[in-house]
Amino acid sequence: MPKESLYERAGIADVAEFYRTKFASDEVLDNRYFKALDRFDIRFARTMWVYDNVRAGSSVLELGCGAGMLAMLKRKGVALIGVDLSSACAIAARRNGYDATFAAELSRLPLPAASFDYVVSLDVMGHVEAEAKDAVLAEVKRVLRPGGVTLHGIECTDRTARKGYDEMSAAELRRFVEIDGHVGLEEEQEQAARFRKFFSQVAWQPRYALCLSSEEFLKQADRYGLPFEDDFLDYLRGLSFKERRAFDMAMGYVFGKVSDLNLRLPESGLYVLLKASDAPLGPFYNEHRDRRNLFSATAEAAVSAASTTTAANQLCLDRNLEVEFDDGWFEPNMLPPIARWMGQQAAVKFRAATVSEIRLDLTTHLPDLHALPLGVEIFLNGERLCAFSLRRYGWLELRVPVPADLGGRARGAFELELRTDRTWQPRPVAGETRDDRELSIAVCNITVRVKSET
Amino acid sequence: MAETEVEDILRQIRERVIAQQRSAAAGTAPLAANASANGDRRSAEVPTAGSSNRETTAQTLALISSYLTTTERAWDRLPPVISNRGGFVASVELWCKRQMKRATRWYAWEQVNFNAAVHQALRDLLPVLAAQQHELERLRAEGGALQTELERQQGELAALRAVAQATQQDDFSLTQNAQVITQLLAELREHDELLREEQRVCFKQISLETSEAATLEDRSRRKTETLLAELQRRLDEIEKK
Numbered sequence: 001m002p003k004e005s006l007y008e009r010a011g012i013a014d015v016a017e018f019y020r021t022k023f024a025s026d027e028v029l030d031n032r033y034f035k036a037l038d039r040f041d042i043r044f045a046r047t048m049w050v051y052d053n054v055r056a057g058s059s060v061l062e063l064g065c066g067a068g069m070l071a072m073l074k075r076k077g078v079a080l081i082g083v084d085l086s087s088a089c090a091i092a093a094r095r096n097g098y099d100a101t102f103a104a105e106l107s108r109l110p111l112p113a114a115s116f117d118y119v120v121s122l123d124v125m126g127h128v129e130a131e132a133k134d135a136v137l138a139e140v141k142r143v144l145r146p147g148g149v150t151l152h153g154i155e156c157t158d159r160t161a162r163k164g165y166d167e168m169s170a171a172e173l174r175r176f177v178e179i180d181g182h183v184g185l186e187e188e189q190e191q192a193a194r195f196r197k198f199f200s201q202v203a204w205q206p207r208y209a210l211c212l213s214s215e216e217f218l219k220q221a222d223r224y225g226l227p228f229e230d231d232f233l234d235y236l237r238g239l240s241f242k243e244r245r246a247f248d249m250a251m252g253y254v255f256g257k258v259s260d261l262n263l264r265l266p267e268s269g270l271y272v273l274l275k276a277s278d279a280p281l282g283p284f285y286n287e288h289r290d291r292r293n294l295f296s297a298t299a300e301a302a303v304s305a306a307s308t309t310t311a312a313n314q315l316c317l318d319r320n321l322e323v324e325f326d327d328g329w330f331e332p333n334m335l336p337p338i339a340r341w342m343g344q345q346a347a348v349k350f351r352a353a354t355v356s357e358i359r360l361d362l363t364t365h366l367p368d369l370h371a372l373p374l375g376v377e378i379f380l381n382g383e384r385l386c387a388f389s390l391r392r393y394g395w396l397e398l399r400v401p402v403p404a405d406l407g408g409r410a411r412g413a414f415e416l417e418l419r420t421d422r423t424w425q426p427r428p429v430a431g432e433t434r435d436d437r438e439l440s441i442a443v444c445n446i447t448v449r450v451k452s453e454t
Numbered sequence: 455m456a457e458t459e460v461e462d463i464l465r466q467i468r469e470r471v472i473a474q475q476r477s478a479a480a481g482t483a484p485l486a487a488n489a490s491a492n493g494d495r496r497s498a499e500v501p502t503a504g505s506s507n508r509e510t511t512a513q514t515l516a517l518i519s520s521y522l523t524t525t526e527r528a529w530d531r532l533p534p535v536i537s538n539r540g541g542f543v544a545s546v547e548l549w550c551k552r553q554m555k556r557a558t559r560w561y562a563w564e565q566v567n568f569n570a571a572v573h574q575a576l577r578d579l580l581p582v583l584a585a586q587q588h589e590l591e592r593l594r595a596e597g598g599a600l601q602t603e604l605e606r607q608q609g610e611l612a613a614l615r616a617v618a619q620a621t622q623q624d625d626f627s628l629t630q631n632a633q634v635i636t637q638l639l640a641e642l643r644e645h646d647e648l649l650r651e652e653q654r655v656c657f658k659q660i661s662l663e664t665s666e667a668a669t670l671e672d673r674s675r676r677k678t679e680t681l682l683a684e685l686q687r688r689l690d691e692i693e694k695k
Contacts, residue, residue: 316666
């Protein structure tokens with residue numbers, strides 16, 4: 001009689017469906033929408049560790065790709081392939097810019113041997129049962145090219161502080177697994193030992209325990225019962241969206257500095273970053289650090305923008321790496337289409353020789369729009385181009401002509417600014433998401449008609 | 455002769471009593487309850503309406519007819535001259551009474567004339583009353599028919615009113631349904647319009663992305679061609695060397 005899996009013991013019959021509900025989302029992770037400042041966001045800290053450790057132009061396979069957290073690796077020109085147990089997650093990752101994705105079990109990868117420079121996983125090995133881990137690592141070793149490196153972010157446990165799976169009652173196990181699906185938590189040394197069975201070189205560092213996002217702190221306290229000071233948790237619960245973002249940025253900054261200084265943190269029993277290879281390993285952090293492509297004003301991006309301009313005599317700002325969206329814009333959402341929500345005021349900075357017309361699509365979900373229209377103003381370099389009242393829902397296509405003399409005075413640098421007369425909170429008392437952003441309108445397809453730079 | 459008259463009077467009284475008993479049994483107003491032997495009917499009540507009234511009227515006419523037999527027979531008859539005494543006294547009394555009868559004949563004759571006139575009047579009135587009664591019954595029958603027709607029409611009218619009310623309710627429901635359908639249609643159109651707009655924006659975004667991809671592809675192609683040309687140039691240089 002085959003041994004019952006922990007998923008079955010926890011009452012999870014369809015594991016792929018379980019992960020679809022947990023990790024498939026409409027989140028926009030496409031690298032073309034990535035803001036350079038987000039490299040400090042603790043949410044992207046582990047992604048940045050991978051980003052700084054893969055070679056530009058290499059091939060990367062991500063196991064358990066989810067919605068596509070590694071999509072920003074495309075900025076390094078890598079060939080990015082994803083595999084996930086859930087087909088919905090595979091589709092989401094493909095939508096976010098992965099070159100190819102597959103829905104498959106990690107122990108039976110539908111890929112040829114020795115085909116990747118890097119095999120990466122973040123928050124995956126903790127979801128693989130101990131009995132299945134060796135099969136997964138064998139597949140990792142199979143698909144890695146000789147000298148390839150495998151990079152992992154692995155959730156761990158501390159058996160002195162937390163019960164093992166065999167010690168949990170059925171109800172305790174169900175509660176524990178239902179949180180995130182962790183059925184393969186092992187201690188840090190156990191993880192390292194397992195990798196050593198397959199790779200001659202293994203390095204690991206306890207990370208992602210000291211610096212966590214505000215959401216993660218609360219989850220660890222509320223769901224996993226980790227001891228944090230009550231007043232600290234109360235403080236975190238009271239933070240607004242902007243304050244949470246500031247907290248996460250600070251945490252991410254510290255995380256990055258710990259990496260940059262190559263500081264080894266004490267064991268936490270929570271999480272490790274692990275590198276393994278049959279070839280000698282380079283530095284644990286920043287082995288291939290090159291962040292130039294994260295920023296807008298690179299030569300390559302400039303060429304790209306110029307080419308786009310030449311081709312259609314118009315410049316689309318949405319995904320243009322030369323363009324800078326300020327902090328008045330929130331991260332892009334899939335409405336659909338992919339659009340950026342803004343607060344009461346937001347600006348876009350771009351360069352062009354002259355601008356004759358600006359086009360954009362905008363919409364709002366502001367309640368009571370019929371009773372109280374939303375006032376919108378559009379400025380270019382501080383001069384008001386138009387002002388109107390938005391009285392209906394749905395997408396509005398806006399074409400704003402730009403006075404000829406304005407382009408001349410701008411000297412190629414433009415700042416398009418949108419202002420609205422009020423905002424609203426979409427879910428002011430949402431329980432889990434705590435989305436208390438102050439939103440006004442969503443904007444996409446911002447294009448400017450330009451004259452070619454001579 | 456006196457015995458014969460007494461017998462007639464008793465017979466008339468019996469007939470009158472029998473007629474009154476019939477009237478009482480029919481549940482009608484008492485007729486001729488106070489009628490005296492001389493036919494006084496001042497207190498007799500006249501029936502008003504209904505089938506029982508029609509019967510009462512017919513009985514009344516029959517009663518009048520029976521009275522007419524009496525008046526026809528006795529309108530010129532005077533009381534007989536009789537005496538309860540006997541012997542000589544009786545002869546004297548009868549002689550006196552005959553003399554007085556002869557002396558008052560002029561007065562009694564007037565009464566006889568009056569009786570004759572009343573009798574003639576009643577006899578002439580009877581067929582008129584019968585005709586009127588007949589006409590009345592005919593009119594009553596017509597009225598009954600009209601009443602029945604009226605009731606039937608009232609029934610039909612009530613049914614029509616019910617139908618009209620139901621139709622009105624149906625009309626109201628139809629109006630309400632029409633309003634709901636109109637509202638749904640408007641919502642559907644609005645939703646459709648929103649979807650169309652969303653599709654337009656999505657297609658526009660795809661178009662822009664495609665344009666960007668084409669531009670990047672063109673740029674990569676040109677870069678590759680440049681690199682290949684450079685490679686070829688270097689190969690040529692190596693071959694020359």
